[in-house]
Amino acid sequence: MRVAAFTKYDRQAASTRQRLLQFLPSLEAAGIAVDYHSLLGDGYVQGLVAGQRPSPAAVAGSYLRRLGQLLAPPDCDVIWVYAELFPFLPAQFERLAFLGGKPLIYDFDDAFFAAYQESPNALVRRGLGDKLEPLLRGAAACTCGNDYLRDYAARFCERTLVVPTVVDTGLYRPLGQIDGNGPPTIGWIGSPSTWVDVRPLLPLLSDLHRETGARFRAVGAGAAAAADRFEGLDLVDWSEAGEVAEVQAMDIGIMPVRDLPFQRGKSGYKLVQYMACGLPVVASPVGVNRQIVTEGVNGFLALDDGQWREALLQLIADAQLRRRMGQAGRRLVEDSYSLASQAPRLVELFQSVAASR
Template sequence: MPKVLFLSRYARLGSSSRLRLYQYLPYLQEAGIDVTLAPLFGDDYVRSLYGGKIDKLSVLKAYVDRLGFMLRAARFDAVWVEKEMLPWVPAWLELGLFPAHAPLIVDYDDAAFHRYDQHRLSLVRTLLGRKIDSVMLRADIVIAGNEYLANRARNAGAARVEILPTVVDMARYGVAASGAGGQALPTIGWIGSPATAQFLHLIAPALREVAASNLARVVAVGANADQLGDLPVTALPWTEATEVTVIQSFDIGIMPLPDAPFERGKCGYKLIQYMACGKPVVASPVGVNSMIVRDGVDGFLATTHQEWVSALTRLIADRLLRQQMGREGRHRIENEFSLQKAAPRLVRLIESVLE
């Protein structure tokens, strides 16, 4: 049985690690892969991160533990890494501590390289600006969540680049009747984390205009109430156990994004979640959003204030259109963004490194 070491950034509570690794575990184990999980940061760290209080000693311990796994990596048949092994450590040191001949798979679901090459400090840009490129170059396979990330890997000289989008488990994501939340008004919903809740302010005027009409309510799942300021938005808590049920209570899903380098590397997961539940979407045409949303078919792409207001008011007023777009979106996700389709492919990619 081949042994693979999985060096994820987080444990299951971290969304990127949960989606890019943990939901695949049953498929990997069924394929006969002996999985060793070694997240850099545990769930307590994620809770502290979103709460704004990080224990520096726990971070130091995490790095020491990670270093131990890196030094033992040669005992495994392959190593899967989420983004990088030691964040904020130069590539020459990180890769120097990693066995030279250990087969390496690296996975990216966001533009982690822009945290360095777009950093405000020139020292960081100088020391780390090409770090991720060096990791990509060292990898036997780079698995990228979209074309933007894949293109960076190709430009870095990666030996092999494969695109595997972020996906949802269709066994979890069912379609509920419109208005499943029991609300008198249609619900415009957003789901995410405190790290991305700020993007709701990009469409603040549109949300205010729609809310002022008293024709819909707006909710934000996973945002802290104090982040929303005077937005006409109700903050709701996020848990993995309830996220699907909450999305099913939406009538429309939204994903505003700024057109900036880091955001161009996002994988559009919110849209995939909404569409998997049969909900029409309205999104900024940034990065992969423009590929996921077929404008006028399963949702609308909106840039200007008027485009956002027009798209939202049209969907609010037309229940049949919401249902039609929702069906189209659900079908798209089943065929192109489902765990059931992606899992066998990830297994094959890992097995190809083991050969």
């Protein structure tokens, strides 16, 4: 079986690595060959991290290249689309995916529809609020990162299922024993686009450093985060080669999220990364976070500064609590959020869709 996959970004984007690339060995072992085409390359993502403005000419060239790929339908058995084919273009362009008459699997792990529907620009809301519906209505199946996204997709696609964003637990694993010596490190890993969710918590993290010595280590926040520096904040550039080691170097993982329509569609990937490495977590009770975090078992849910402070102080002070919660989180990831648990489901889906042509 041959699959033509269309992603928004290349491998430097977590969405491409976690929703497609990490599954390739399992798909290939089942006789499913995947040829993937990214719209925007790694240079585009690197520029965003560095705070650089994308080149309009380069972006236009990327769109034209994708247009050519779809106007000459790929030689494949199944088409796989992540997110959308042409961001900020009307729905008619998404319909090009069906030109060759191949069955299509649509995948998403963020509430991309909400970004259009909640846009402050009235023209965007009116013209693009329903732009993803043609892909969903025409798809043979839709895979969603969480229940919130499934509830949206199921309105248009009958065969809609949740495939959570997962990690390879052979790579993401706990590193050594928690000995409780010295102040722990509170950690966060993400991207410049999600750093905005962390900013409201920075004054509290600064206070905790002064009171307890606990440092805050932020991985992947981007160049703009330099303006947020305080004593006790360590800003670390993200790299694919180093991301696992960076998470393993943390003692507590955090995921603050604003309670907004787009954020409710987040798939909790940070929490999965932390838990796979045996870390206890503290997260906002938004979206799938409430499903991943069991209060007092593998972490805490914190609604306001008072709850964040209480949860972090408990974990800072108690190494054994961190260890117990980290072990519980690791078990959850192995059972439900691991590559080993989800790859067979994806293989079966591709085989089923191809067979129903």
